[in-house]
Amino acid sequence: xxxxxxxxxxxxxxxxxxxxxxxxxxxxxxxxxxxxxxxxxxxxxxxxxxxxxxxxxxxxxxxxxxxxxxxxxxxxxxxxxxxxxxxxxxxxxxxxxxxxxxxxxxxxxxxxxxxxxxxxxxxxx
Numbered sequence: 169x170x171x172x173x174x175x176x177x178x179x180x181x182x183x184x185x186x187x188x189x190x191x192x193x194x195x196x197x198x199x200x201x202x203x204x205x206x207x208x209x210x211x212x213x214x215x216x217x218x219x220x221x222x223x224x225x226x227x228x229x230x231x232x233x234x235x236x237x238x239x240x241x242x243x244x245x246x247x248x249x250x251x252x253x254x255x256x257x258x259x260x261x262x263x264x265x266x267x268x269x270x271x272x273x274x275x276x277x278x279x280x281x282x283x284x285x286x287x288x289x290x291x292x293x
Contacts, residue, residue: 194256220267221266227281
């Protein structure tokens, strides 16, 4: 199993503001994770080409995107081969998880999921 360490910090996003009516304020979710160094058999892990960030308003419904697709998440972002990513979303509670993929597009199972809202969070996945 691929192990990723994911941190999330939520901050207010400048310029978002609230519209009259039903619009919600935008907030920034700063996601940070440590690249895994070993594979599920304990061997050296090489060849990570990038990461996918999955998120949605409810917890996921499965553990492997090869089996369940989006697995209940509403969105998937290919963030490339980086270990940090900032996403601006309407103020709400979100569930995030990350997968890694290799140069052939073979995707790992999900890292543990974190739940984030307007408070500062640090969570191991």
